[in-house]
Amino acid sequence: MPNGPQPGASLAETAEGQTLDATRHGEATHEFEAFLRAKVVGQDPALEAVTELYQIFLAGMASPDRPIGNLLFLGPTGSGKTYVVEVVAEALFGNPHAFIKIDCAEFQEHHEIAKLIGSPPGYIGHLQTPALLTQEALSRFHTDKLKLTLVLFDEIEKASEALWQLLLGILDKASLTLGDNSHVDLSQCLIFMTSNVGASQMVTLAEGGIGFATLPPIADIGLDDRITRTALDAARRKFSPEFMNRLDKVVVFKTLRPEQLEQVLELELAKVQQRIIRAVGQSHFTFRCTPEVKQWLLKEGTDPKYGARHLKRVIERNIVYGLANLVATGQVTSGDCVSIGLRSDGGFAFTKVASQLSAESSAG
Amino acid sequence: MKKILVVDDHEMLCRLVCDILRAEGYHATPATSAAQALKAFEQQEFDLLVTDFRMPGMSGLDLARAVRDRSPQFPVIIMSAYEPVECEHVTLWLPKQYLFPGLLEKIRYCLSATSVEEIAR
Numbered sequence: 022m023p024n025g026p027q028p029g030a031s032l033a034e035t036a037e038g039q040t041l042d043a044t045r046h047g048e049a050t051h052e053f054e055a056f057l058r059a060k061v062v063g064q065d066p067a068l069e070a071v072t073e074l075y076q077i078f079l080a081g082m083a084s085p086d087r088p089i090g091n092l093l094f095l096g097p098t099g100s101g102k103t104y105v106v107e108v109v110a111e112a113l114f115g116n117p118h119a120f121i122k123i124d125c126a127e128f129q130e131h132h133e134i135a136k137l138i139g140s141p142p143g144y145i146g147h148l149q150t151p152a153l154l155t156q157e158a159l160s161r162f163h164t165d166k167l168k169l170t171l172v173l174f175d176e177i178e179k180a181s182e183a184l185w186q187l188l189l190g191i192l193d194k195a196s197l198t199l200g201d202n203s204h205v206d207l208s209q210c211l212i213f214m215t216s217n218v219g220a221s222q223m224v225t226l227a228e229g230g231i232g233f234a235t236l237p238p239i240a241d242i243g244l245d246d247r248i249t250r251t252a253l254d255a256a257r258r259k260f261s262p263e264f265m266n267r268l269d270k271v272v273v274f275k276t277l278r279p280e281q282l283e284q285v286l287e288l289e290l291a292k293v294q295q296r297i298i299r300a301v302g303q304s305h306f307t308f309r310c311t312p313e314v315k316q317w318l319l320k321e322g323t324d325p326k327y328g329a330r331h332l333k334r335v336i337e338r339n340i341v342y343g344l345a346n347l348v349a350t351g352q353v354t355s356g357d358c359v360s361i362g363l364r365s366d367g368g369f370a371f372t373k374v375a376s377q378l379s380a381e382s383s384a385g
Numbered sequence: 386m387k388k389i390l391v392v393d394d395h396e397m398l399c400r401l402v403c404d405i406l407r408a409e410g411y412h413a414t415p416a417t418s419a420a421q422a423l424k425a426f427e428q429q430e431f432d433l434l435v436t437d438f439r440m441p442g443m444s445g446l447d448l449a450r451a452v453r454d455r456s457p458q459f460p461v462i463i464m465s466a467y468e469p470v471e472c473e474h475v476t477l478w479l480p481k482q483y484l485f486p487g488l489l490e491k492i493r494y495c496l497s498a499t500s501v502e503e504i505a506r
Contacts, residue, residue, distance in 0.1 A: 300397075305397075337408060338486065341405060342485035345398070346483070346484050348395075348398045349464070349481040
């Protein structure tokens with residue numbers, strides 16, 4: 022039995038005093054983590070890292086002159102790096118878009134930094150180019166209870182040198198000077214950065230090595246470690262030590278396995294049903310997909326290289342548009358249940374399997 | 386983000402269309418009558434009107450006329466289960482039987498065209 026505190030151990034009175042459990046999370050943090058886990062598949066280290074920082078923020082223990090946290094997400098495209106930030110925003114603010122996203126690919130030229138901080142005095146556009154990272158912009162999503170801002174720097178490997186210098190200042194001092202010389206305080210920000218460096222090597226490892234292997238990855242207990250090491254090595258080669266030293270945590274996103282992609286599909290289909298309920302309220306209809314349709318959606322919407330990136334679009338085009346057309350033509354009304362199957366010619370078959378409520382249909 | 390006003394007295398369809406448009410990156414506002422739509426026009430600016438043809442009270446055509454009276458070049462798409470009617474105030478017609486993905490293509494087309502004349506060409 023190793024020494025040190027055991028997670029979840031009950032508190033005990035000893036002669037020296039009461040034993041405390043420093044691994045326990047508060048109720049708000051538990052709820053936050055549960056929300057993330059219900060929506061994100063296969064990326065537990067990322068969720069744990071964010072939860073830990075959130076707990077520190079709630080406890081008021083974050084360092085006053087640094088951002089609340091600096092997280093670097095590494096991994097292949099379609100593995101859910103940006104999605105995690107969206108889910109965090111949804112958990113905290115009820116809105117998956119409640120964060121500031123800076124697409125570093127848009128700042129590849131030195132002068133483009135003006136879009137972020139505004140033009141400096143003496144330059145054309147001074148006081149006319151609105152800065153993206155202002156104090157007002159940072160507090161846009163603040164609520165009475167939560168004064169926290171999520172900032173995402175996407176694809177940082179594409180950033181210009183000017184943006185790198187700016188980023189180093191933000192990560193270290195939580196401070197930014199705008200073109201009009203005003204200062205922006207980022208100490209209440211959780212900074213996320215994403216990068217694809219090392220992604221191709223990670224995918225090769227996950228697919229089973231060099232060659233043309235297209236088989237699903239075999240369970241390999243050492244594989245995750247090798248993928249993590251590969252990504253971290255690539256990041257250390259690409260990014261400067263000054264940058265790496267300013268990070269609180271580097272999280273490597275794994276390529277999703279087939280069973281995890283199935284879970285993602287179930288989540289996405291549930292989201293479509295939620296959308297229908299949210300859009301039309303009590304007078305909604307329900308739908309369900311046969312296993313053949315689910316397999317078809319997985320085949321069309323996922324692949325080893327792009328993960329689940331195209332899954333949403335494939336569901337939108339093949340399920341959502343079809344359902345909307347049925348509603349438009351009055352074939353589906355409130356209370357109906359639609360079963361979606363696969364026809365022998367490969368097309369989708371929409372069948373009304375139940376009608377609980379009679380409702381007016383109109384085709385205007 | 387382009388702003389689209391979607392008008393249909395069939396509330397479920399109206400909200401579903403808005404939801405799909407939002408997923409496509411548009412700012413979509415639902416209205417379940419022409420009167421509601423006109424009120425929305427008074428309160429904010431839109432880039433495109435997508436309206437049902439037959440609605441109780443004011444029809445989609447009358448709504449298109451009212452909008453074009455204020456802004457002659459304003460793009461209007463009418464969704465209809467019926468045959469198109471010749472009308473100078475309508476930019477494009479779309480049969481409801483084939484609403485999606487046709488509506489998205491027509492919206493992209495309307496919003497990328499700079500004038501009604503360009504669409505007519």
